[in-house]
Amino acid sequence: MKIAVLIKYCPDSEAVIKVSDGKLDTSGVKYSVSPYDEYACEEALKIIEAKGEGEVVVFNVGPQKNAKGIKDELARGADRAVHIVTDAEVTCPRYAGELLAAALKEENPDLILCGWKGIDYDLGVTGIKVAEYLGIPHVMIVTKLELSDGKANCTRQSDIDEVIEVALPAVIGTQKGLNEPRYPSLKGIMKAKKKPVKTTTPAEIGLERGDVRAEYTDFAQPPSKQAGKKFEGPESAAEVVKLLREEAKVI
């Protein structure tokens, strides 16, 4: 079985992103693989380990620096990787989806796993776009996955658990709770260097200009929160009600 894992290399969840002149300032920010994608990679590794055969192939679109993120997943145990190297970060998920779908077509995986969203822009679109371009089904926000001959049973957890059955290949978007991602091992780190990473470019794929329909034009820091107000004693109740109505406009 061949499982593709799509990963995004994002500013770390603890990174503080600044905005200057309407642009994101990521200088000095630590990057790591988006945690949702780590669930995807872990699930892929577990499936292959249980089967005892097959391979896990990591896919990424983005600049050269993303090689570090790819290597982290190879160190965790993925077998090889395909890196579509771009000059700058691809912020349009439609375009990222197009590029990934083109690379995936060549590999023909039996299953595609990805985080249901990236922790950077929180869009949750790329995986869906990949499925669309490949003409295969997708299920997002999956917290339990069971495979049986050519099918995947995916559980989506909300107030009521939904179980959705899809035919493979399909794109499954993984959510927190699916598994507990492992740390790479020291051996894994040492081996990762020798694992094959195929690099390609949008030009080689023939998609130098994708179907980009939305672009980020401006970023702004949210206004800093005003200090809270404190009211004490029952005698302030009337004042609180008045402010809730007139200032906060919540009642």
Next chain:
Amino acid sequence: MDFSLSENELEIVELVKEIADNELAPRMVEIDEASRFSWDNFKLLGNAGILGMLFPEKYGGTDLGYLAYSLSVEEVSRGDFNTGLTLSVHSMSALAILKFGTDKQKETYLQRLMTGDYLMAFVLSEPDFGSDAAGLQCRAEKVDGGYKLNGTKAWISNAEDAHLFVVWATLDPKLGKKGITTFIIEKDTEGIEVAKKEPKMGGEGTATNQIIFTDCFIPDDCLLGEEGRGLRVALNSLSGGRIGVAANATGVSQRALDEALAYSQERVQFDVPICEFQGIQWKLADMDTMIEAGRLLYQKAAYLKQYAGNDLDLDPIKEASQAKCFATDSCLHVCSEAVQIMGAYGYSREYPVERLMRYSKVTQIFEGSNEIQRNLIARELLKD
């Protein structure tokens, strides 16, 4: 001398840092408070490959060498000093098998020791022979097909949790140093009793016990190395162990500084964070300088130990002692200063630094007290 790490080593130390921050540090207080060995932490080190850093790949090791190893001991210790100490003692004991063991001993034990399925303890000290370890009295009498052990060992870290002991005993006290011999013994061998746990000042997450051997029969193949050459095994193990303790103490010091540094930026007195007082800044500066100096000393010793390889004549006895002595003396001082900076909160058991301070004291005592380290350093100086 070049201590710079390869890209590989850097990534590995990064990973150990991450494990220390995310997995070990949050549980440090809980483990020490519960006075319980943390199998979770030990297995975590095994799974990551950290227990195998000094061992060849053929036995399941990762063969990364002393420099990356000692930096990892520091990181693990910064996360949880008990686990860091266990990592050091376990590695030092297992190394004795690698260096002095037969192929059969290596094949039987090393793999299990690397994965964390097997824990090892270092069984040298006795109630009446601590610094003067060469005077030990535990007897290994030669009998048909093996040896019969009688005697008592004291202060053995992880004795109650370990599966395997590396034990020093004498074939006959009359032989003096020439009688001292090393053995590899499974804990569940008949005739071994792990006696009650010693209540201690600190480091409660690593139990310390006496071990009593009573007519304990062990077969010939428990012999490690040659009869009468046990002191060599002990000295070689201990020079590695001292690098480990130096790294352990440096990790503890770093944790104490990290805690005090963060606190000093938050605690406001006289309307300013206390880190704005020069008196506090100087403490922080000295703490950091001492830590850095200790780190350089153990890295130098690690570099030399790696270089020495199997050549016992090149064993960096002096450098290992200097690192151990300086890093552990610094550790008590740094921890005490951390408590001072944090005032009553530092003294409180709710915060981790008093625990670090209590533990730091023992780093000056075990694996050769710092007086003994100074003796060793002076002896090397006065040689020739």
